[in-house]
Amino acid sequence: MMAGTFLGYERENGDVGVRNWVGIVSIMDNTNPITRAVCNAVQGTLPITTLFVRGQYGRDLEITYNTIAGMARNPNIASVVLIGLEGQTTEEIARRIRPSGKRIEMVTVQDMEGGTIGAVADATRKSARLAIAASGLRRKQFPASMLRIGVECGGSDTTSGLSCNPTIGRMSDRLVDDGGTIIISETSEFFGAEHLFAQRAADPEVRQKFLDRVTGLEREAMSIGMDIRGTNPTPDNIRGGLTTIEEKALGAMVKSGSSPLVGVLDYGEAPVRKGLHFLAAPAPAVENMTAMAAAGCQMIFFGTGVGNPIGNMVSPTVKVSGNVNTLRKMPENIDFDVTDILEKGSAVAPIGDRLYDFALQVASGTRTTSEVLDQRETAISRFGATI
Amino acid sequence: MSRAIVLNAADNVATLIDSGRAAEPCKLQGEASLTLTISSDIPFGHKVCVRDLAAGAEVLKYGQVIGRASQAIRAGDHVHTHNVEAARGRGDQTGGAK
Numbered sequence: 001m002m003a004g005t006f007l008g009y010e011r012e013n014g015d016v017g018v019r020n021w022v023g024i025v026s027i028m029d030n031t032n033p034i035t036r037a038v039c040n041a042v043q044g045t046l047p048i049t050t051l052f053v054r055g056q057y058g059r060d061l062e063i064t065y066n067t068i069a070g071m072a073r074n075p076n077i078a079s080v081v082l083i084g085l086e087g088q089t090t091e092e093i094a095r096r097i098r099p100s101g102k103r104i105e106m107v108t109v110q111d112m113e114g115g116t117i118g119a120v121a122d123a124t125r126k127s128a129r130l131a132i133a134a135s136g137l138r139r140k141q142f143p144a145s146m147l148r149i150g151v152e153c154g155g156s157d158t159t160s161g162l163s164c165n166p167t168i169g170r171m172s173d174r175l176v177d178d179g180g181t182i183i184i185s186e187t188s189e190f191f192g193a194e195h196l197f198a199q200r201a202a203d204p205e206v207r208q209k210f211l212d213r214v215t216g217l218e219r220e221a222m223s224i225g226m227d228i229r230g231t232n233p234t235p236d237n238i239r240g241g242l243t244t245i246e247e248k249a250l251g252a253m254v255k256s257g258s259s260p261l262v263g264v265l266d267y268g269e270a271p272v273r274k275g276l277h278f279l280a281a282p283a284p285a286v287e288n289m290t291a292m293a294a295a296g297c298q299m300i301f302f303g304t305g306v307g308n309p310i311g312n313m314v315s316p317t318v319k320v321s322g323n324v325n326t327l328r329k330m331p332e333n334i335d336f337d338v339t340d341i342l343e344k345g346s347a348v349a350p351i352g353d354r355l356y357d358f359a360l361q362v363a364s365g366t367r368t369t370s371e372v373l374d375q376r377e378t379a380i381s382r383f384g385a386t387i
Numbered sequence: 388m389s390r391a392i393v394l395n396a397a398d399n400v401a402t403l404i405d406s407g408r409a410a411e412p413c414k415l416q417g418e419a420s421l422t423l424t425i426s427s428d429i430p431f432g433h434k435v436c437v438r439d440l441a442a443g444a445e446v447l448k449y450g451q452v453i454g455r456a457s458q459a460i461r462a463g464d465h466v467h468t469h470n471v472e473a474a475r476g477r478g479d480q481t482g483g484a485k
Contacts (some may be wrong), residue, residue: 158402158432161449162392191475192453221476228476229468241402241432243446243466244473247453305432325431342392342404345416 004178006363007139008075008146008298012101015075016146018298018363019316020137021046022130023077024123025068027084027093028053031109034083034116038123044131045081046313048072049378052386053089060384066268067380069096070294073270074314078134079103081127083119086110103130139365145179145274147363150292150300150315151255152185154285155308156233157240161251163322163341163348164303170352171301171359172257172276182276183265183295184256186283187217188232192246193253197278202260209264213280232283240306240323255303267381270295285310286379289317293378299362301355309333311370313378318368320355333375335368388412391435393419395450400434400466402448407435413463426463434466446471 001007008016025048026035032049039047048071056064072080072093079102084090087108094104105126112118151168153160172182190197194214201207221228233242242248262275268291271277281291289300289312300317302308307326311317321327322338336355340346362368370376388411391401396418407413407429414422419437429435434448440460445452454471464470 158434159404162394162402188476193451196451218476222478222481225478225482227473227479229473232476238468241430241434241467243434243468243471244454245475246451246473247448250449250451250453323432 001360001364002141004144005141006144006147006360007365008142008363009078009137010140010142011075013099015100015296016142016298017075017078018365019076020078020134021076022127022134023048023072023080023314024127025072025080025082025093026050027068027082027090030054030085031083034109034119034123037120038081038083038127041120041124042127042131044134045127046077048313050380052382055386056384057387058384060382063268063383064380065092065096067290067294069093070268070270070296071290071314071378072097073100073102074293074296075298076314077102078137079130081105081107081123081130083123084108103133105130143179144175144360147175147299147359148181148183148271148295148297149175149359150183150185150289150295150297152285152289152292152300153252153255153303154310155304155306156237156242156248156252157305157323158242158251159321159323159342160303160305161254163338164305164320165251165255166348167322167338167341167352167355168255168301168303168320169257170349171356172255173259174353174356175359176257176259176275179274181271181274182256182259183271183279183292183297184253184276185279185281185288185292186252187213187280188221188228188245188283189249189252190214191218191249192244193249197253197256197261200258200261202262206261206264210261210278213264213278236306255301265295267291267383268294282381286377287381289315290378290380299359301359304334307333309370309373309375311368311376313376316362316368317370318359318362319370332373333369388414389425390414390416393417393437394448397450398447399436399438399440400446400448401437402434403429403431406431423463426461427465429465436460436462436464436466438462
């Protein structure tokens with residue numbers, strides 16, 4: 001493999017996947033059991049489940065539709081089988097996936113003979129055909145510029161800001177230098193660091209859009225009348241030595257490296273250009289990574305201190321830690337060990353360069369701990385009530 | 388002896404990369420190089436005060452404000468939620484006003 005390249009799966013629209021799953025997609029929470037049954041029956045499929053949808057409305061429903069469709073459009077998905085209760089909502093999602101050019105099959109329970117038994121049988125048949133078709137695709141060499149990587153942190157402690165996050169930051173700079181895309185998110189984890197990040201905005205409009213997202217969320221949080229400490233930083237963050245949200249934010253931001261901020265995205269949106277983007281989405285890892293997968297990230301790099309093993313379904317998640325105790329207690333949940341930074345005083349840059357090489361290996365098929373141990377979950381954030 | 392990292396010359400706290408024991412020395416690394424005596428046990432990853440702070444003083448790490456001392460803090464003291472207040476996300480102080 002040439003430097004700055006990886007082996008991926010070319011999609012109909014020119015995107016490149018690092019995995020090649022048939023996505024079995026629940027259109028509503030009430031079809032999740034069918035989705036899981038189909039995935040148990042057919043190798044090469046991936047369950048993309050959801051909660052709610054029924055009863056959601058307005059902006060909240062729009063975000064949910066875009067997020068489900070975004071995960072289905074992710075380049076790691078070869079083709080999709082949509083599992084709906086009724087046809088109209090299923091078509092709403094299908095319409096948003098079609099521009100990707102992927103093959104889409106639909107199964108709607110109310111239109112089946114035989115209820116859920118019939119739906120499972122029909123979806124199993126369709127999924128098996130798609131899985132065999134997908135397996136015929138071969139990996140080819142592509143430049144790293146085709147990669148879009150989400151940078152995340154969770155189970156943070158004070159080692160995060162000193163070791164794993166700066167290492168991820170170096171990888172972020174390498175990918176942006178090679179013409180690729182980095183997405184950093186977790187809006188609340190800019191409280192106290194936003195003035196530094198805002199300086200990197202490519203133009204005043206991007207700067208203002210970013211600051212509006214951060215101050216808007218803080219205002220909303222404060223309207224509850226509580227100190228957010230204890231919720232964020234979380235109890236395990238505090239046990240790990242993080243004292244305030246400001247301290248956590250300053251350590252979290254370094255995952256983005258040092259390149260200019262070129263765009264700001266909202267939940268359910270995907271970038272239209274290359275370079276560093278900010279995605280306004282809630283900080284907890286599962287819902288945040290769901291937004292990253294919907295934004296088309298083929299991989300997520302996840303810095304952890306005290307240890308948070310969860311990964312995303314669609315977007316293989318690489319766990320990076322620099323906490324010696326975590327490496328001792330849960331080594332099988334960590335993909336990349338950066339403990340030399342604190343233990344031996346090793347420089348960050350060469351370790352970050354190795355992490356970038358590792359990113360290209362994972363992009364080429366090397367599997368991650370959260371994939372092989374199936375520590376993966378999906379949760380679309382809610383922004384409104386149901387009726 | 389434990390070790391602690393000072394990230395910026397302006398910082399008044401350092402992060403321990405070992406567990407620190409009361410009355411034992413802690414060697415500062417990074418942007419400072421003195422050795423100080425720890426006043427109480429400090430867990431791995433937690434912070435030690437490197438310069439006496441008056442109540443209300445800004446607590447600095449990464450050369451940035453991470454909060455305010457809620458009481459006087461002496462060099463060698465454990466610095467954490469018991470003696471540092473956050474300035475952000477404090478709906479409790481604004482009574483829920485936006």
